[in-house]
Amino acid sequence: MEKGEMYVGWSTKDDVRKRGGSGGLVTSMLAAALEKKLVDAVVVLKKINEFEAVPIITSDINEVLNSAGSLHSVPSHFAKLIANKNLKVALPAKGCDVRGIIEQGKRNAINLENTFIVGLNCGGSMHPVVTREMLEVMYKIKPEDVHGEEIEKGKLIFETKDGKKNAITIDELEEKGYGRRESCRYCTIKIPTNSDIACGNWGVTGDLVGKATFVEINSEKGARLLQNAVDAGYIQIQKPDEKGVAMRAKIKGVMEGLGQKWKEKIFVPMDNRLEYFRKELEHCIDCGACKTVCPTCSCGDVSKCTEYHSRGDAYKMSMYHLVRFLHLGDACIGCGQCSDVCPVDIPLTRLYRRFANPIQQELKYEPGMDMQKPPYFEVKLNE
Amino acid sequence: MSDNIYSTICPGCNFGCGLYIRENGSLDVDFRKSSPANAGKLCRFGMSLPKFFNPAKSMIDGVETTMEEAAKEAAKRISASKGSVAFLSLGNTSNEELLAFQKIAESYLCTGVNFEALPKDTYQTISIGIPYNEIEAAKHIVLFIDPYEQYPLIVRRLLLAKTKGAKITAVWWKDLMLADENIRPDDISKLALTQDSIIISDFHPLSDTEQVKNVLSLAKNAGAKVTFLKPFANSTGEYIISKDTKQKSLAQLIDDINKGTIKTLFALESDIAALIPSDTLSKLTNLIIQAGQASSTKANIVIAHDPLYKKKGTVINNEGRVQTLGGAGTNGLEALGIIAGSKFDFNTLHESIKKTIGITAVDEFTIPKYDRPAYGAIQAAPKPVEKKPALIDVYNPFMWFDLADDNDFVELNLNTVRALKLLKGGTLKIKSNGSALEKKFKVAPVQDNVLLTGKSMGIEKGIITPVEISR
Ligand SMILES: Cc1cc2nc3c(=O)[nH]c(=O)nc-3n(C[C@H](O)[C@H](O)[C@H](O)COP(=O)(O)OP(=O)(O)OC[C@H]3O[C@@H](n4cnc5c(N)ncnc54)[C@H](O)[C@@H]3O)c2cc1C
Numbered sequence: 001m002e003k004g005e006m007y008v009g010w011s012t013k014d015d016v017r018k019r020g021g022s023g024g025l026v027t028s029m030l031a032a033a034l035e036k037k038l039v040d041a042v043v044v045l046k047k048i049n050e051f052e053a054v055p056i057i058t059s060d061i062n063e064v065l066n067s068a069g070s071l072h073s074v075p076s077h078f079a080k081l082i083a084n085k086n087l088k089v090a091l092p093a094k095g096c097d098v099r100g101i102i103e104q105g106k107r108n109a110i111n112l113e114n115t116f117i118v119g120l121n122c123g124g125s126m127h128p129v130v131t132r133e134m135l136e137v138m139y140k141i142k143p144e145d146v147h148g149e150e151i152e153k154g155k156l157i158f159e160t161k162d163g164k165k166n167a168i169t170i171d172e173l174e175e176k177g178y179g180r181r182e183s184c185r186y187c188t189i190k191i192p193t194n195s196d197i198a199c200g201n202w203g204v205t206g207d208l209v210g211k212a213t214f215v216e217i218n219s220e221k222g223a224r225l226l227q228n229a230v231d232a233g234y235i236q237i238q239k240p241d242e243k244g245v246a247m248r249a250k251i252k253g254v255m256e257g258l259g260q261k262w263k264e265k266i267f268v269p270m271d272n273r274l275e276y277f278r279k280e281l282e283h284c285i286d287c288g289a290c291k292t293v294c295p296t297c298s299c300g301d302v303s304k305c306t307e308y309h310s311r312g313d314a315y316k317m318s319m320y321h322l323v324r325f326l327h328l329g330d331a332c333i334g335c336g337q338c339s340d341v342c343p344v345d346i347p348l349t350r351l352y353r354r355f356a357n358p359i360q361q362e363l364k365y366e367p368g369m370d371m372q373k374p375p376y377f378e379v380k381l382n383e
Numbered sequence: 384m385s386d387n388i389y390s391t392i393c394p395g396c397n398f399g400c401g402l403y404i405r406e407n408g409s410l411d412v413d414f415r416k417s418s419p420a421n422a423g424k425l426c427r428f429g430m431s432l433p434k435f436f437n438p439a440k441s442m443i444d445g446v447e448t449t450m451e452e453a454a455k456e457a458a459k460r461i462s463a464s465k466g467s468v469a470f471l472s473l474g475n476t477s478n479e480e481l482l483a484f485q486k487i488a489e490s491y492l493c494t495g496v497n498f499e500a501l502p503k504d505t506y507q508t509i510s511i512g513i514p515y516n517e518i519e520a521a522k523h524i525v526l527f528i529d530p531y532e533q534y535p536l537i538v539r540r541l542l543l544a545k546t547k548g549a550k551i552t553a554v555w556w557k558d559l560m561l562a563d564e565n566i567r568p569d570d571i572s573k574l575a576l577t578q579d580s581i582i583i584s585d586f587h588p589l590s591d592t593e594q595v596k597n598v599l600s601l602a603k604n605a606g607a608k609v610t611f612l613k614p615f616a617n618s619t620g621e622y623i624i625s626k627d628t629k630q631k632s633l634a635q636l637i638d639d640i641n642k643g644t645i646k647t648l649f650a651l652e653s654d655i656a657a658l659i660p661s662d663t664l665s666k667l668t669n670l671i672i673q674a675g676q677a678s679s680t681k682a683n684i685v686i687a688h689d690p691l692y693k694k695k696g697t698v699i700n701n702e703g704r705v706q707t708l709g710g711a712g713t714n715g716l717e718a719l720g721i722i723a724g725s726k727f728d729f730n731t732l733h734e735s736i737k738k739t740i741g742i743t744a745v746d747e748f749t750i751p752k753y754d755r756p757a758y759g760a761i762q763a764a765p766k767p768v769e770k771k772p773a774l775i776d777v778y779n780p781f782m783w784f785d786l787a788d789d790n791d792f793v794e795l796n797l798n799t800v801r802a803l804k805l806l807k808g809g810t811l812k813i814k815s816n817g818s819a820l821e822k823k824f825k826v827a828p829v830q831d832n833v834l835l836t837g838k839s840m841g842i843e844k845g846i847i848t849p850v851e852i853s854r
Pocket residue numbers: 019020021022023024025026027028030043044045046067068069070071072073074075076092093094120121122123124125199200201202213214
């Protein structure tokens with residue numbers, strides 16, 4: 001097995017395959033890595049209900065096997081969870097998780113050699129509180145009655161416990177302010193080729209639809225992970241058909257195009273930018289959550305943004321935000337975590353991306369996509 | 384390897400913010416985005432919880448011991464000073480513990496607030512607030528609080544209300560960023576209320592009863608709705624559970640300790656540093672504190688039980704939403720059982736709580752239907768505000784829990800700065816009751832001659848303290 005190869009595979013454990021997002025391959029691959037001591041720990045989501053799950057770091061194979069399934073309303077992020085812990089670990093990772101992990105790697109907070117990143121294709125995630133409201137307002141169903149969820153032909157379908165399927169197009173939902181988180185709409189990392197192995201359901205065809213996972217090996221580590229799971233008898237794989245490979249590439253292109261369109265729609269050029277930023281930030285309560293959660297920030301308690309800032313200052317825009325705008329210019333990966341946690345609902349990701357889009361374009365640098373050094377690291381101060 | 388993760392409720396106030404606490408060598412706060420009250424968002428205090436949950440150690444007269452021994456010794460001293468024992472709980476623990484505590488405390492219970500001074504038909508209105516989504520849908524919102532400093536998670540609800548067309552009026556000493564109209568407390572006569580107005584005020588141990596009555600009567604006369612935010616994780620539960628119990632006010636408790644009729648004080652999960660002057664506390668023969676985290680107050684006996692996030696049990700937030708604390712710990716009840724002389728059974732207490740609230744199962748997504756009886760006409764006699772310089776304490780979670788924050792300054796306006804010829808980056812002298820302080824200041828749109836502080840300065844006499852100020 002080697003980089004660039006693609007397979008279609010599934011878990012050999014029937015219940016894992018059934019519960020899995022597509023074929024339960026990811027879960028089984030993670031469990032096999034743990035069993036065969038490729039890693040000491042695995043990160044998975046511990047499901048509480050359809051709209052809630054907690055990320056855990058575990059060495060318990062059963063806990064890993066229990067985690068099979070995709071939770072679209074759990075916009076978690078794993079990079080900071082494993083940072084500074086010096087773990088030999090394997091974990092599932094959406095595009096933004098992968099990017100955060102790589103950026104932490106560049107900042108020496110994660111040892112990438114010891115980190116097996118299982119990428120998940122990602123069309124976007126939803127905020128659980130928004131999803132609950134959407135179910136009640138748009139679908140007219142009680143969140144507690146939801147049994148499962150799928151995306152098919154541009155529609156978001158919720159299956160209720162009575163077996164009924166309720167479908168509404170994602171376009172309609174997003175027009176009404178529901179659906180995916182804003183940052184996911186313009187995210188263009190749909191297949192995480194920056195991970196060790198990218199897994200998803202795009203490209204699975206025929207009878208295997210819904211019963212298999214499509215994988216693409218992106219690194220030697222990815223090959224080891226897959227081979228280990230095959231050898232351990234946890235998964236079964238076969239070569240994908242050409243139709244599937246082509247279909248996957250096509251969907252990727254369409255999704256990236258859609259992301260680009262959203263980007264243009266949201267980031268319309270504006271005058272008086274300073275006033276816009278000042279206004280958006282005026283309700284900030286200095287909680288610091290946006291820094292704590294940011295997967296590309298690896299400063300501890302002592303960092304420039306907090307050290308230069310005092311609550312006693314009366315600046316129109318705090319030094320905290322000014323320093324962060326500057327620092328995230330080359331680092332922001334647009335994961336949306338900061339907007340999610342801001343207690344006064346400041347659309348922070350939008351603000352950071354306003355800075356980061358032109359800077360990253362100008363510097364031809366996409367953080368978290370490879371090991372290229374962040375341009376700001378290269379800046380040499382004149383004597 | 385597996386993390387210890389607790390899905391719990393923030394102890395910082397009664398808003399009911401859900402979060403995860405992750406125990407893995409150190410303590411970490413994690414965002415519980417599915418939490419209905421806060422969508423996972425936390426304020427400055429919530430983000431500081433690892434500092435707050437500084438573990439307590441059981442002690443008898445300064446010597447470390449086990450929880451059981453500390454509780455036994457407490458039981459001994461409590462029964463030895465029968466007739467002069469007071470029991471204080473501000474509502475910072477589970478309903479189940481509070482119910483057990485109340486059984487012990489029948490003789491002298493203090494919940495910190497002065498319900499006795501208010502008409503009984505207002506208890507329900509004061510105890511249980513209006514659901515946040517109703518606030519979001521309001522046409523007119525009147526604030527008698529500083530939401531940013533005191534109850535930060537209400538800010539986003541207010542901003543959402545504004546995007547839906549609400550007008551916000553603030554009756555406060557400082558212009559509030561989100562208000563469309565700012566009225567100073569002295570100019571309250573300018574406040575125009577209608578049936579479409581929702582008043583947001585707060586109710587806590589230092590609330591001025593006449594001011595609370597005034598807010599109630601303003602609402603009554605206009606037919607407006609009123610909601611009181613509260614500072615402790617389970618203030619609402621505490622008030623519901625104790626509504627038919629005879630209680631002593633905090634002022635009475637302080638008075639009784641000063642007079643010497645109360646010699647032993649047993650405080651359950653209540654930080655008394657912010658409430659009882661240290662010279663009063665020093666008059667006690669026995670101060671017994673049962674808590675889940677260390678406190679700055681020196682006690683004769685400390686009974687260290689599980690921190691809130693490890694406890695089994697329920698709390699009720701300001702909306703009346705019943706929430707689970709998330710842990711499995713019941714050693715708080717065990718300690719209370721030792722003091723009572725008979726064991727408490729969690730399930731019995733829990734069932735009793737459910738019956739009182741009128742629910743069959745705990746579900747954080749439903750707000751039980753509480754009766755909201757209309758209260759009768761109220762006579763209020765709020766004190767006129769003196770036109771002298773005053774230091775006003777803006778009580779926030781850091782203050783209630785005596786936790787350090789980056790707020791060692793006072794806010795004042797430019798007129799005051801000019802009148803006193805204060806220098807940029809310099810300090811201001813504040814004098815009161817023979818004490819003098821020098822403080823940094825921040826210029827803000829505050830009322831003339833008013834200093835606002837979010838940190839206790841140690842010279843205060845209640846919320847508003849007349850002071851002399853100079854350069
Ligand atoms: C938010 C989201 C959106 C997705 N969108 C697409 C898409 O548009 N196209 C596509 O081809 N594939 C998408 N996927 C991937 C797909 O749903 C499957 O996860 C993938 O095919 C692997 O299937 P599996 O059965 O092998 O995984 P499983 O065996 O079910 O294992 C899934 C693993 O992912 C973890 N996980 C579940 N939810 C999340 C989450 N929200 N964040 C992080 N980790 C999680 C679980 O803990 C588990 O370890 C998405 C996945 C997620 C989580």
